Structures are given as C-alpha cells and as structure tokens.
Amino acid sequence: MSIFDIFRKRKEIPAPWSKYYTDEELNIKIPNISLYKQISKTANKYPNNIAYRYLGKNVSYKKFIKQIDKAAISFKKMNIKKGDVVTFCLPNIPEVLIGFYALNKLGAIANMVHPLSAEEEIKESVIATKSKYLVMVDMFYDKVKNSIRGTKVRNVIFVSPSNSMKLFLKIGYKIINIGKYKKYPKNDFFISWEKFIRKSNFSKEVIVDKFGKDTPAVILHSGGTSGKPKNVVLQNRAFIMAVMQESVCLKYLNVGDSCLAIMPNFHGFGLSVCMHSVMTLGFTSILVPQFDAKKFDILFKKNRPTVVLGVPTLFEALISNNNIKNLDLSFLKYAISGGDMLNKALEDKVNKYFEEHNSNAKITQGYGMTEALAAVCLGIGDVNKSGSIGIPLPGNYIKIIDPATRKTNPYNKVGEICINTKALMMGYLNNEAETNEALQIHDDGHVWLHSGDLGYMDEDGFIFCKGRLKRMLITSGYNVYPSHIEEVIQSHPAVLQCTVVGVPHPYKQEVPKAFIVLKEGYHGLFIKAEIKDYCKKNLAKYMMPHDFVYRKSLPKTKIGKVDFKKLESDIGLDDEE
Secondary structure, eight states: OOHHHHHHTOOOOOOGGGGGSOHHHHSOOOOSOOHHHHHHHHHHHSTTSEEEEETTEEEEHHHHHHHHHHHHHHHHHTTOOTTOEEEEEOOSOHHHHHHHHHHHHHTOEEEEOOTTOOHHHHHHHHHHHTOSEEEEEGGGHHHHHHHTTTSOOOEEEEEOTTTTSOHHHHHHHHHHTTTTSOOOOOSSSEEEHHHHHHTTTTOOOOOOOOOOTTSEEEEEEEOTTTSSOEEEEEEHHHHHHHHHHHHHHOTTOOTTOEEEEOSOTTSHIIIIIIIIIHHHTTOEEEEOSSOOGGGHHHHHHHHOOSEEEEOHHHHHHHHHOGGGTTOOOTTOOEEEEOSSOOOHHHHHHHHHHHHHTTOOOOEEEEEOOGGGTSOSEEOBTTBOOTTSOOEEOTTOEEEEEOTTTOOBOOTTOOEEEEEEOTTOOSEETTOHHHHHHHEEEOTTSOEEEEEEEEEEEOTTSOEEEEEETTTOEEETTEEEOHHHHHHHHHTSTTEEEEEEEEEEETTTEEEEEEEEEEOTTOOSHHHHHHHHHHHHHHSOGGGSOSEEEEOSSOOBOTTSOBOHHHHHTOOOOSOOO
C-alpha cells in the first residue's frame, strides 16, 4: 500500500471536546515561518516591552533581537550553517535563549542538554548529534575537558551565569565563587561568551532568515527515567503551533503579563511553554536559573508573576513554605501543573492555599510529551474537571486504545493514551526502530504517538491520567494503579507527598509499596498507624500497600519528577526518617 492510499483512507477522528472551541480555533493553520521570524514579529510590535527578566534585570524586545542578531553573525563567522548542531548545557540564563534563536535564524539546530549531566552523557549526546560547538556553563570546565575527547567539537564557548546580571550582583557572584571551581584556560579552543560575541563587532552583514516551519529547530531528550535517553528531533512547526494553541487557552492574559520560567530550557515544557510561547505572545519570561524552594516567597514578591507553570513538587514547595503564609497572590491568574501527575489531594490543597492568599486562580493540569513538544492537553479556566488533565489543545487529538488490540476503547475505560498532532517529532535521531515503535499508523489512516501512559476519556472529551503503562501493577490477577493509591494516601491531612511503586512478591507477582513524606509537625507511630487504618477504610484489600516507608524527602530526577527507578530499587522494609 502506498502512502497516498493511506492518506485517502484517513477517517475522521472523534473529538467530543470540540464543543469547547470555535471552528476557527480547531482548524489551526501553521504559517511557514521560523521561530526567529515569529519572535521578531512580536519585537516589531512591542519593541519597548520586556521580553525577559533575569534576576531583576529587564531586557526589552528591541534589545533582545539585537542580542540574537549579533550572536547569529558570530555563529556564521564560525561557519555554522543550515542543519548544523550546537549543544547547549546551560541553566535558564539569557545566553541560552540568545543562542537558541541565533541558531534558528541560520537554520541550525540547538541540542539542549542538562548542565548537570554526567561527563559520559554529555559526550554521548555531542557525538550522537555531531555537534560542532558546545556552549557550557563555565563552572564545569573539569567535566567538559573530558566530555569533548573523541568528539568533533571545534570550540567550547563558556558562559558565566553572571554575564547578564546587574553590576552589583555580578560582583557579589564573583566574590562568592572565588576558588569554588577550576577556571578554564583561555585559548583558541576554549573561549568566553564575550569573545564569541565580539566576532560580530564591526560587521555590517545582515542575515536574512529563509527557513520555514519544516526546518528542524531543536533536539530535546526523552526516556531518561525509563531507559537510555533518546534524541527527539522537533521542527519549527511544533513551537509555532504551541504559541497559537496557548493564545487560545490563556485568554485572560494581556501583553505585559509575566510567567515564571522555573522549568528548564532542556525540557519541552520549559523551552516551549515558559519561554518561547510566553515571549512570542508579548508576555515577559522571568528566567529562574536555579530554583530554591526556601526562597519561593522572595521570588513571588519581587516578580509578581501572573502565570506559574511547574511540576507538582513545585506546588508542594509553595504550600509547605512557612515564609509565605501572609503572601498576597492576588496577581496570579494561572497556575498550571505538568511534567508529572497532580493528584486530587494536592490539587485541593493548592486551591485552598490560593483562596487563602487572595488569588482567584485554580490549579489545573496539563499533559504532554517531549515527542509532541510537551503540551498536548490542558484544563484551563471554566473548561476543566477536577482530577482531569483537561481536553486536547486545539488541533490536537487523543484517543484511548486497548494496548493489546489497538482498538479504540469506549468512554471511561482505561487504556493507553495515543496522540495525533501537527507538532509530532520528526523522530528519534538515528533510531529508526524506536521511532517506528513510538509513531504508528493505525487503521484510521492517521499517525499516532503511543505515549506509554494509561488513562481514560469521558463523554465530554476530558482525559484522566492513571499513570504509566509500565507502572500499572498486576497483583493476584488484579490491575492496580499506583496513582489511585497515592491519591488516597495524600488526602490524609498529615501527608505532604506519597509515591507508590511495585515490588516483587513470591506469589502475588507484585505488591504496592508506599513511600510517604509527612508534613512538618507530624511524626511518630500513632500517625503511621492512623495512615494505615485510613488506607484500610479507603482502599480495596488487594490495593493495600504491602509496606509503608517514611522519608524526609523523595528522590527526584534532574527536572524535578519523582525518580521511580530509585524507589523501585529500594526494597528495604524498614521505615526511614
């Protein structure tokens, strides 16, 4: 069967959520432009508005575009051209955005890597993507000198987080960090960001952006908690579509509003939703290079953000921070949780907290995958159901299938979440087998991304996530969803956080094991016994955790998700505090 026969056989996808959108909103047409062109249009429209704020320093759109244009000239003088790859290992500092858009203007590709990655992880990524240059935070010279051995990297460009700070902060930063890390040798191979930018000095060259929506823009990374990380190649079209979708959903935002960019640039949610979309819509992206839960109050008081996006652990930090009991949050319009599951108990706690602190905002969930550029569906405003991850964003489609037969499940029946969108990845770089497993053509003629997540859809099109397909436990023949047990345990007033994993059992196959973090002020055997009794009253017998382990905190991945692999490897039965 030819590809044309497949397209002719495409069937209409049921979309019960379509009633929440207008026909125009549903039929998104992606313009044939680049990300650079998209943000430069905003800069032309609002030249004096603030594009980003970094540690109290505001930079206008007009200045931001000038910074990007200078970096584009510098990259071109270093012989970067369309299709070339440059790896960035930077926190949320201005230089990562400047470099990202500069490459985009040239039709080149940014490979975004966590700066705290191990030496071998950086090396593998640089080799796999054939990166010509590495842009790295300057405190990790020791790591970099080993990571580049055996690669084809031509230069390493070192950036200090202090480069874009206000003068007094820059001086303080340098004093505090004296002797803390080894300085890199300044030569023709290891160069500073300042030296890199000086390559554009006195140049009158004007680079004309000739690249469109189908040009690859970025490589992000997926699968780090469930296997070897995969290189996800995304085109300009994915980011452009995300902007158009968010303009529909975030209707109560106005030009000049601001968003806390706590989620990192090497995460699709951070780069797309917190940075590119925010700035392209004329809002201010507040760059947070390092999140400190203990200073959440200062962050809010200084910046007064109208939008906060983050993983559930961020919101747990918010409501457990004793410094912000009297904080006024009347400025907050949207609070969106993504990247991990937000259970009903935490949702209720956060909403109560907002109400007590003068905000009309209600926390809602978003859901997505790096392979579909982060945001796939969202609960927003009045279009939301408690406990759901919302409805598909306009132009996106979701269906729930039986993993065994691939047939579409009826409403309210749990199955695998599959996604169809114009923002789908091109594929995993140099990994055809994994790409074909993730992106599959179904009998309806459409390409579907298999998420590996379990959930169900109700009659209105709202999606309810039930956890990872691999996280589902089968105990004594029963399907057990850890997310349900977590929700019950976290509804107990003494519990701050809970994660449930499956552990082997000699005859039941698997049993649930609960890792629990108690709220401040709660401890002792009485509380632990009370939680166990609470579970007996609210869970079926086959769902009861086999073990309850108490911890001061739970292990996290680099982007703040609970690290299930570490918990699954902990098979000790003794409580720890």
